[in-house]
Amino acid sequence: MSVLEVKDLSIRFGGLQALQDLTMEVNEYEIVGLIGPNGAGKTTAFNCITGFYQPNSGHVLYRGKDVTKAAPHVKAAMGFGRTFQNVGMVKGATALDNLKTAQHAKAGYDVVTGLIGGPKSWQGERVMTAKAEAILDLLGLSAIRDKRVGGQSYGTLKLLELGCALATDPDILLLDEPTSGMGPDESDELGDRLLTLRREFGLTMLVIEHHVPLVLRVCDHVYVLNFGRMLAQGTPSEVQSHPEVIAAYLGGEAPEALAATTEPEQDAELEDALHGEQRGQANRPEFVQPPAAERAKKKTASVKATKATKAVKATKATKKATGKAAPRKRAKGGSA
Amino acid sequence: MTALDDAPPAHAQPPAPASPGRWLLHWSPRLIVLLVIVYVFLIRMPADQLYAPIAQDAAIYAIVGLSLNILLGYTGQLSLGHNGFYGIGAFAAAYALTVHQVPFGLTFLVAAVSGALFALVMGAVALRITGLYLALITLVFGLTLEDSLFQIAFLTNEGAGQPANRPSWLFDETTYFYFCLAFLVAALILDWLLLRSKIGRALLALKENERVAEAFGINVTMYKLLAFVISGALCGVAGALFAYRVGLVVGSGFGFNLALTFVLMTVVGGLGSRIGVVLGAVLFASLSYVLEETFLHGVNSFVFRFQDAEQYIVGFLGALGLILTLVQYPGGIGQQIKPITRWLGGKRFSLHDDEDSGPAAVEGSSVRA
Numbered sequence: 001m002s003v004l005e006v007k008d009l010s011i012r013f014g015g016l017q018a019l020q021d022l023t024m025e026v027n028e029y030e031i032v033g034l035i036g037p038n039g040a041g042k043t044t045a046f047n048c049i050t051g052f053y054q055p056n057s058g059h060v061l062y063r064g065k066d067v068t069k070a071a072p073h074v075k076a077a078m079g080f081g082r083t084f085q086n087v088g089m090v091k092g093a094t095a096l097d098n099l100k101t102a103q104h105a106k107a108g109y110d111v112v113t114g115l116i117g118g119p120k121s122w123q124g125e126r127v128m129t130a131k132a133e134a135i136l137d138l139l140g141l142s143a144i145r146d147k148r149v150g151g152q153s154y155g156t157l158k159l160l161e162l163g164c165a166l167a168t169d170p171d172i173l174l175l176d177e178p179t180s181g182m183g184p185d186e187s188d189e190l191g192d193r194l195l196t197l198r199r200e201f202g203l204t205m206l207v208i209e210h211h212v213p214l215v216l217r218v219c220d221h222v223y224v225l226n227f228g229r230m231l232a233q234g235t236p237s238e239v240q241s242h243p244e245v246i247a248a249y250l251g252g253e254a255p256e257a258l259a260a261t262t263e264p265e266q267d268a269e270l271e272d273a274l275h276g277e278q279r280g281q282a283n284r285p286e287f288v289q290p291p292a293a294e295r296a297k298k299k300t301a302s303v304k305a306t307k308a309t310k311a312v313k314a315t316k317a318t319k320k321a322t323g324k325a326a327p328r329k330r331a332k333g334g335s336a
Numbered sequence: 337m338t339a340l341d342d343a344p345p346a347h348a349q350p351p352a353p354a355s356p357g358r359w360l361l362h363w364s365p366r367l368i369v370l371l372v373i374v375y376v377f378l379i380r381m382p383a384d385q386l387y388a389p390i391a392q393d394a395a396i397y398a399i400v401g402l403s404l405n406i407l408l409g410y411t412g413q414l415s416l417g418h419n420g421f422y423g424i425g426a427f428a429a430a431y432a433l434t435v436h437q438v439p440f441g442l443t444f445l446v447a448a449v450s451g452a453l454f455a456l457v458m459g460a461v462a463l464r465i466t467g468l469y470l471a472l473i474t475l476v477f478g479l480t481l482e483d484s485l486f487q488i489a490f491l492t493n494e495g496a497g498q499p500a501n502r503p504s505w506l507f508d509e510t511t512y513f514y515f516c517l518a519f520l521v522a523a524l525i526l527d528w529l530l531l532r533s534k535i536g537r538a539l540l541a542l543k544e545n546e547r548v549a550e551a552f553g554i555n556v557t558m559y560k561l562l563a564f565v566i567s568g569a570l571c572g573v574a575g576a577l578f579a580y581r582v583g584l585v586v587g588s589g590f591g592f593n594l595a596l597t598f599v600l601m602t603v604v605g606g607l608g609s610r611i612g613v614v615l616g617a618v619l620f621a622s623l624s625y626v627l628e629e630t631f632l633h634g635v636n637s638f639v640f641r642f643q644d645a646e647q648y649i650v651g652f653l654g655a656l657g658l659i660l661t662l663v664q665y666p667g668g669i670g671q672q673i674k675p676i677t678r679w680l681g682g683k684r685f686s687l688h689d690d691e692d693s694g695p696a697a698v699e700g701s702s703v704r705a
Contacts, residue, residue: 052547076553088548090541101537105553111562114533115526121533168553 009058036225077105081170099132388509397617403570409607412543417478423590425575430500451572459564486587612670
């Protein structure tokens with residue numbers, strides 16, 4: 001059964017149709033990418049899924065249960081861990097306190113016990129501190145344990161925010177542009193980290209990301225949004241060569257861009273209709289069980305290698321295309 | 337997340353200095369300073385029947401300051417209506433004791449519950465309104481209570497004032513000061529427990545960013561209301577203490593000036609700083625008396641006579657303190673005495689902040705309405 005299912009989600013802000021009949025599916029142990037140009041509605045989709053916005057119509061299903069109307073804090077307790085586009089943390093508090101705040105729903109004692117004090121609350125605090133320290137250790141951030149979060153660099157903040165999302169003990173992790181503000185090396189490192197996290201904690205992830213190499217490397221499936229509508233979906237390589245996706249990113253029909261791609265033209269939707277069933281089976285087996293981690297590691301290594309070469313190709317292709325078609329047509333798109 | 341639970345804690349505290357001689361050298365000056373402070377302010381001065389009522393006022397104000405600090409310092413909700421909770425606590429205790437013969441100890445519970453109930457109403461409003469409008473609403477709340485509830489005949493004993501006589505074992509002013517002090521200590525412990533538990537962290541989180549708090553699984557609505565309820569209950573208890581301090585509760589004693597004093601002393605004392613808030617309360621509770629003494633026996637006698645000068649000066653100093661706090665020291669007195677409190681806590685004496693940590697570190701923005 002899929003962990004997260006979004007059905008015909010629509011939301012309108014005044015005259016702007018921010019999302020129109022969005023339908024997505026995230027399966028167990030999958031990293032799903034959500035990409036699209038600026039203003040496509042990616043973050044709006046996140047906000048609808050996590051309960052910050054109430055969609056005008058449509059449903060959000062979590063493990064088969066309709067949770068469309070649930071409040072954000074309820075969903076957080078349920079297992080939706082999320083990060084924000086611009087860092088979402090308590091800037092006045094220390095790194096440790098942030099990680100403990102994030103464990104709020106799993107504190108293990110109620111409000112009255114917390115007010116009166118007592119062994120149960122002390123025990124809860126000890127467990128939370130230990131877990132927070134373990135997360136700091138895992139992310140290599142132990143040095144800023146007692147430092148206020150406000151003064152840290154942006155990359156550190158993004159990483160710590162990921163830690164906070166982990167501390168909520170999520171079942172599905174929703175990451176909103178985890179690499180924004182990071183250099184290429186840091187982004188690469190983050191890719192490794194995401195794969196490690198999935199392997200170690202059996203996490204399912206939905207990731208909004210602009211950094212194409214990362215998407216190609218970590219995502220099992222990609223959805224492309226444009227103007228609030230689903231433009232395409234498929235494996236990263238399918239989506240990458242999808243003509244409409246290229247057009248949406250670069251503007252217009254982009255025939256030069258099409259010509260520039262070395263891979264044959266493919267219709268991802270058709271592809272999906274053909275292999276939709278297979279996607280559930282063929283694509284995942286190596287990740288399904290954590291015990292198979294060793295095997296998975298080898299495979300990911302090889303996959304990494306092939307994907308990396310593909311990524312290089314891809315960036316080259318897009319670069320070529322950008323050079324030719326982008327500036328003029330993007331400007332047009334912006335004014336429209 | 338079992339892999340995380342098993343991992344050993346990464347940070348162990350470094351061991352304390354070893355030799356007993358060093359230990360003594362390290363702690364004895366701090367201990368002496370602490371003992372002197374305790375002796376002068378908590379033993380010597382309250383022993384004087386003249387000073388004891390001022391000390392009582394200081395302790396009661398300090399409880400109100402802590403109550404307001406929970407709302408303003410931790411949760412970021414401004415209340416200009418704390419005079420209302422204070423008055424409700426005073427009237428509820430006096431009414432329960434005198435009219436219904438409720439046992440003395442239980443009247444504090446009555447005061448706490450009535451304060452909490454009214455705070456709950458105000459909290460419900462605060463869920464919908466923020467910032468300046470919330471300040472105005474709370475202001476109106478306090479003013480309305482003063483003009484309506486505190487004028488009701490049966491509550492005010494037909495306008496003559498509701499008597500609140502403390503039991504015979506508390507007649508002595510010094511004893512009553514220690515009684516108030518016990519409540520203050522209880523309030524401090526409650527505040528400490530609150531801040532170090534998940535409740536405190538939730539309040540600090542929702543003060544800074546409600547969306548982030550929600551993403552962390554914090555029920556923002558519930559915790560905002562909880563902050564109001566705790567604050568109202570504490571303020572109600574302080575009101576009851578005040579009722580027994582004066583012995584007769586009159587409706588006109590809980591005007592807007594009182595609410596303003598409460599907010600001023602909390603902000604000047606230092607939002608989010610426990611010691612700062614207490615010191616701010618002590619300052620504002622004793623200021624008018626100190627000034628009165630100065631002007632009666634000092635300046636007035638040989639320079640020229642001000643009529644009721646201390647009244648103006650209190651307001652003036654309060655405003656000056658607020659401006660200084662807002663512009664120069666957002667952390668108030670609590671921030672300014674940081675070197676001393678750090679030293680008393682066993683660290684080296686240094687004037688600048690080397691560690692900007694601490695759960696309730698205050699930023700300039702938190703003072704906004």
